[in-house]
Amino acid sequence: MFDRVKNILNKHTKRYKVACLGFYPAIAQYNGIATIGGYSPNYPLQYKHSFRKIIEKTLNNNPEMKRQFDYWGSYCYLQVTSLKNTFMGNRPKNIVIDASELNFKQMKKLGAKYILSTYELKHNQNLKFMAKVESPNKFWTIYIYKIL
Template structure:
């Protein structure tokens, strides 16, 4: 009860002299709450809209939740301003000490917890571990060719990693690319899509992610594209029977496969293992495969002219 009385007195004093700022904080909190509710019920809302207007184009309006970090930092900034600008001597000292303490804690969270210890806390790679520049520099040095001379795909990791490191990828994530290219790429993974209804629907009915989907990795759910060294070691993961159309891959200019786990039937489908790459500060262990010479067909790929 004493705490409630003290908090009420503090609130009454601060509200009396900072009414506009307090109301601004409340408005921002209400916006955060409404966005959270909207995000939580968006699929239900869209199902009603699509039922009433079946030809209405799809818009993912749930992504308003991306405004949440901005709103929370605005709230933090206003709270800092309120704490720092108290006229009463006692509240001024307490407010400024509180503001400084909160600021130090926030900086500690951003630059220590959120970066250096990212993988140990969230079980996900940090930015540097994810893109692994040193590891892919080793791969580039080993291949020892101009990157524009060949194309690559990735298995068990996002193709954006290879693209970030300067490799020319056949796979990727794009909201707008030629339908003809999607049809060609589908032939590479058609065997895997037959064995996974989820991946087939995901690719055929959407398709912005044109990845090398592997039905055997479907059980890993979110980790199917984050097969880090820790995940692979924990589950002794490997691909036993990859259904990969090497001839179609070659016809599109593909030559190398970056796989985050071993492909046991690689030789049988026309892929030769060249080397396994590892690096102390990388989350990945990359198996580098190359198309067997008998399967190599050089043709232009999307973007070449």
């Protein structure tokens, strides 16, 4: 499935990074896709502060997410308020979510050109839907969006 995702992304550019929503960035990384997020015990604090700007509105809407992000230094994951009760890695519900609270300009500053999401995203002027990658025997459907 991720081979198909990489083929779609490679048609548009040879160099890209993605932001992952609804699943752990390590899954994309294990499949050879560079991400702006992840779980690492060792990265610069300045990067965490830069990544935080992407999800700042989400964190301000949810004190538990804010506490967890600010005081657990190892991870940088995309989060949105509408998924606050969804554990990343669970099979997503068939819903369309609003990702407008994310700071897309900041994502681009960190090098992301695309979002890979296990959820369909509500229409947003900052995103262009590119493809839906699915397979009947796979756990997830992956939606690919270009960050404009």
